[in-house]
Amino acid sequence: MSLRIYNTITRRKEEFKPLQAGIVKMYVCGVTVYDYCHLGHGRAYVVWDMVRRYLQTKYQVTYVQNITDIDDKILKRSQERGTTMQAIADQYIATYNEDMAKLNIQPADAYPRATESISEIIKLIEQLIKGGYAYAAGGDVYYAVQKFPNYGKLSGRKLEDMQSGASGRVDELEEYKRYPFDFALWKSAKPNEPFWASPWGDGRPGWHIECSAMVRSRLGETIDIHAGGADLQFPHHENEIAQSEAAYAKPLAKYWMHNGFVNIDGEKMSKSLHNFKTIRDLLCHFEPMAIRLFILQAQYRQPIDFTEEAIKAATKGWETIRDAMLFAKDFGAKLGWTDLALPSRETVQAAIVGFEEAMDDDFNTSVALSYVFELAKKLCSERNSLLHSGSTDKDTDVLYQKWQALSYMTNVLGFVADSPTQDPDNDESVINDSEIEVLIQQRREAKQSKNYGESDRLRNLLKAQGITLIDQKDGTTRWIRD
Ligand SMILES: Nc1ncnc2c1ncn2[C@@H]1O[C@H](COP(=O)(O)OP(=O)(O)OP(=O)(O)O)[C@@H](O)[C@H]1O
Ligand SMILES: [Zn+2]
Secondary structure, X not given: OOOEEEEOOOOEEEEOOOOEOOXXXXXXXXXEOOOOOEHHHHHHHHHHHHXXXXXXXXXXXXXXXXXXXXXXXXXXXXXXXXXXXXXXXXXXXXXXXXXXXXXXXXXXXEOOEHHHOXXXXXXXXXXXXXXXXXXXXXXXXXXXXXXXXXXXXXXXXXXXXXXXXXXXXXXXXXXXXXXXXXXXXXXXXXXXXXXXXXXXXXXXXXXXHHHHHHHHHHOOOOEEEEEEEHHHHHHHHHHHHHXXXXXXXXXOEEEEEEEOOEXXXXXXXXXXXXXXXXXXXXXXXXXXXXXXXXXXXXXXXXXXXXXXXXXXXXXXHHHHHHHHHOHHHHHHXXXXXXXXXXXXXXXXXXXXXXXXXXXXXXXXXXXXXXHHHHHHHHHHHHHHHHHHHOOOOOXXXXXXXXXXXXXXXXXXXXXXXXXXXXXXXXXXXXXXXXXXXXXXXXXXHXXXXXXXXXXXXXXXXXXXXXXXXXXXXXXXXXXXXX
16 A cells, blocks of 8 residues: 545645655744643644654655744733843743654754744735735735635635625724735834834744745745644645745645644643643653653644543553563563664564554554554563563564564664663753742743733742742742652
8 A cells, every 4th residue: 555645735635656766845834932842732743743753754855843932922022021032032942853853753953943934024014015015114015815716725714605795894003905815925113123124114024934034945836745733724824825826836835734633621722822831841741752652642634632541541651662662672682683683664564564554544653653562562561571580482583574674663763772871960851940930930921911720830830840949028939858
C-alpha cells in the first residue's frame, strides 16, 4: 500500500505523490510567541514531527515552521511587562525550544520570523495591489476577498453565507475596510507600537501575509504539504491561499493537513479560555515520552480529551515500551547480540508490514501503536523471565528480530528510551531565576484581574518545583528555594 493522506481541500484521502520525485517540502504554521506552550500546542508539533519522521523514511523532507513574532497579543504582553516585543518573543522562543526538545521534536530546517521577513512581505503586498487584489487606505492595506473567485475553497465557506450570518460590524481599528471580510495585509502604526517603513507609511504586517511570504521565500510557489491546527483552516489558511494564489497563479500547497484539538471538558484547550495545562507544568509530573504517547494514541485528526488519568494511563503504556526498547541495552550482551544500532528499513521490512499499513492510512498512529505494544509486551515478558530466572527459553535470534522491529517503529514515532544524562549544575529541569520571575509576574497579573484560581495554580506550580513564595506588605513577592 502507498501512503494516503486526508487532504482538507478535497475532503478525502488521496494517494501521496510529491511534486518532485523523492523530495517533500512541508510548511507548518508556528506559534505566536507570548507565553508558554500548552498541551494543545504540544499535540500540534508532536503530530507534525511524527508526519515528518514517517515521510523521512521514504523521502528527503524539508520542514519549515514560522515564528509569529509580531502580533497584538505579543504587543500587549510587552506593554504589561514594560519591555519590548522582541524581548517577549525571544523569551518564549527559548521556552518553546526547550519544551519541544523534551518531547523529542526534531528542530525545523528553518524557523523564519515575521520580523525578519518584512521586505518579502512588502514585496508580496505590492504585487497584490498591482494585481487588483488589495487596496491601500488610510495607511492600512486590505485584501479584497471578493476579487478572489476561489475564496472559501479550503474551508468550504461561501462569502454570501458568511455575510448573511455576520452582524456586519467592522473592527473599529479597521475603519478603512471596504467589505467586512476583507482582511489587513498591513496595519498603520499606532502610538507606542513597533513599526517598519513601507510604501504605505510606517506600520506592521497582518498575520496571514507572513506565512504566504515565508512559504514563497523558503520553499517556493507550490509546496507539497501545508499543515496546522484545525482552527487555522479559516481564516488563516483560507487567506494564505487567497494571497499566494492571487500573486503567483499557482496552487499554494498540494496537500492541506489539519490536526484535531486537545480539549478539556469538551472545549478547545486555549490560552484565552484559561483552561490550559502548560507542557512545563505537565513535565513536573509526567515523563515527556508518556505525554508523547498520550498524543499519538489518537489518530491526528481526532479530538483528544485531556484528563490527568489519561496521561497516567499513558505513563504505564510508556513504561512497557521503554523497558522493551531498553531490552538490548539491558540483556543484549548476555544474549550475545553484537549489533545494537538502529536497524535499516530493509532489515525489518517483513516485520513492520502492519505498522506501515497503519501509517500509510493517513498516519493512523492509534493502530500503528498496537503493533508496537504487541512486540513490547512480548519483550517485557522475556525481560521478566531474564530478571527472575536469569535465562530465557526463547530463540534469541527471534527475540533480536522483535527488538529490531520495535526499535525501528519507536524511532519513526519519535520515542527515546534513555533519559538524557543530566549535568546537575546545568539541569534544565530545574526552574531558573528568570522563569520564576516570569511566573511571579503572571501570578501578579492573575491576582490583579481577580483570577484567584490561576494565581493559586501558579503558586502551586512553583511549590511543586521547590519554590516558596512570600508575599510582602508592599505588594511585591519574594521567593526562596526549598
Ligand atoms: N487545543 C489545541 N489542540 C490542538 N492544537 C492546538 C490547540 N491550541 C492551539 N493549537 C495549534 O497550535 C498551533 C500554534 O498556535 P498559536 O500559537 O496560534 O496559538 P493559539 O491557537 O492562538 O492558541 P490559544 O488559543 O491557546 O491562544 C496552531 O497550529 C494551533 O492550531
Ligand atoms: Zn501560517
